[in-house]
Amino acid sequence: MTDDDRLRTELVALERAAPADPPRPAASRSPHWLRRAAPAAVIVIAGVLIGIGVPAWFEGARPFGSRVGELVPVPTTRAAPSGTPELCMQARIQGTLTRDAQYGFAITNGDNTTPVTWPHGYVAREGAEGLELLNAAGEVAAREGDVIQLGGGQGGEMWIACPGPEVIPEELAGRLEGDPKLEDGCIWLKTDMGRRWPIHWPDGYREEFRDGQPVLLHDDEVVAEAGDRISVRGGAGQFGYACIGFNPYTAAEVVAINPVERNEPSAEPSAAVTHVPRKSMSFALPSGWTHRLPDPILEWGMGPTVIYFSNQPMHDECEWTEDEHGISTTCSLPIDALVPDGVLIEWWVIAYYWVQSPPPLPDGTPYDLAGVAAVRKVVDTDECQQLGATEAERITLRRSDPSLEHLRICARDPSAQTRAELEALLQSIVFDDAAIVIPTQEPPPVSDSPLPCAASLIVGTLVRDETYGVVVDTGEQRIPVVWPHGYYAREGPDGVEVVDREGGVRAVEGEEVELGGGMNAADDQFLTCNR
């Protein structure tokens, strides 16, 4: 027996002694490896099965994690084919989001408990205070115990949620708005986030139109007019139909009414630096520019909108209309057409959950957006729909794994001044979780083509560096590293993390690393190429 044979024999014996998973119970309909994984698998195929209710092999699944932060699969619908609009059933349900032993979440209203199939890309996460529901962009959409309402419809025993959930707040504040021509007159409070809430007012209050404008009355006296900011406290209240397709908010109490200054400009004034916590970003708007957060309905689905910027006035991008078929929602862009020298930036994100390797950044000119590696390229003006753009660009970046974010810049004959303002705005953007800039190589000339790799090896500790983000400390010297194309660094819980273009953490500050590659021509930086 050779040394290798002996070693092989010992290793095989050791390995075969290791416990494998217990054998599959005879009664189980799922493969043994699916007993915990089954709910996530349903994410892939649930859409196919919506029409026939619950997948049989979902039974017995236990979709709960045991550790805070652990992702927990929940049943979801299949992704809509690219380019097709999301179509939702028009029914609504509301209740308390509760933990369900089999499906992760259910809606509980009184004695009724209905498990939910969520939109594609949704997933649950064990939080410190209960289960959290994350939307396709990775944001917390609702938490266990929240009172929510859900659009969609019943499919078998499941509620097919479409779009995602809306949490009904305990207190609500918004401006009084209305449309006398919509459904014989609808009045609502419009929140800062753009959501319109029809209100069931407390006793003594009522709403009506005067001269085509909404007013709120208390004991028959006008106490608020259009544009006034009203705060109410209440909750979901009675379930039922209301204007503009949403369930009403039932106000138990009017907390405050703040009259608007009638000469208040409609456009939001520019600030030196605007911070938008919900989007985890700050920016400095040039004079005459505004930003706009999208209508909430556009924050759902597979390509949620993040924000808009423009140097011309923006309006609501979604309209609710009614015809003989019922209520429908139509969304477009917040401007109808670009004026000469006009610019619109539309920013949206696509998350690639459940894809093993999220797509790399597309080809284009390397670009740095707020410290995040991005690519920028000129695109066809057809991308700007009917805006009348004469120029169009797209910037693509990966701010968080596993998502790609896109900024589409549409402009019509921009002046030099406007171009400068656009660049200043882009350069002013700062993300709250700012990425750390590290040097990276140019992309390969052909996508995914192999690069020649020098055969040197450096071994050392990855340490933080003010100039290069991170360097390798060999004990004798600190060697700056030029990382493969698409790599970036970020602050992690244990220090700086170097992340590859697929979003995997390749090294963490303080770790010993081995890097293959070679020194550059100037002999001052190490070009690594062992991905």
Add this chain to the structure above:
Amino acid sequence: VDRGDFAAAVDRHYPGLVQRMALVLHDAEEAKDVAQEAYLKAFQAWDRFDGTDARAWLHTIALRLAFNRLRRRRLWDRWLRGERRDPDWVVPERIDLWRALGELKPQQRAALLLNVVDGYTQAEVGRMLDAPEGTVAGWIADAKRRLRGLLGEDSH
């Protein structure tokens, strides 16, 4: 590729993958988690499997998950500094081998097992571990030298 074929193609590899991950991770409990996660990812990526070597494909997915997990575990270990006890399933005559494996780098353990136990070439191991062939050769040679010494034989 028909997803219905998935279980038939990969199910039989599952027990072996759990056992392999037990050695690579040096932890049988974590091995089960990684194997399940790997099968889930494999299921989701089944359409992209080229239909050749399902076992190698599964091991590749699982190993990358394992290395990510080990990277995080090392950081925790620095804080916790807990003593790891020898598992009950290792018979006394192989405790030294188990401990010696624990002294190797995870990539070394994986490369050694893929090469010595499974018979994959160094180039194939390199592709599975996403490492240059020369690096893999170095890992395997070093691992063999250290383990042969442990087994009481002459090192070469």
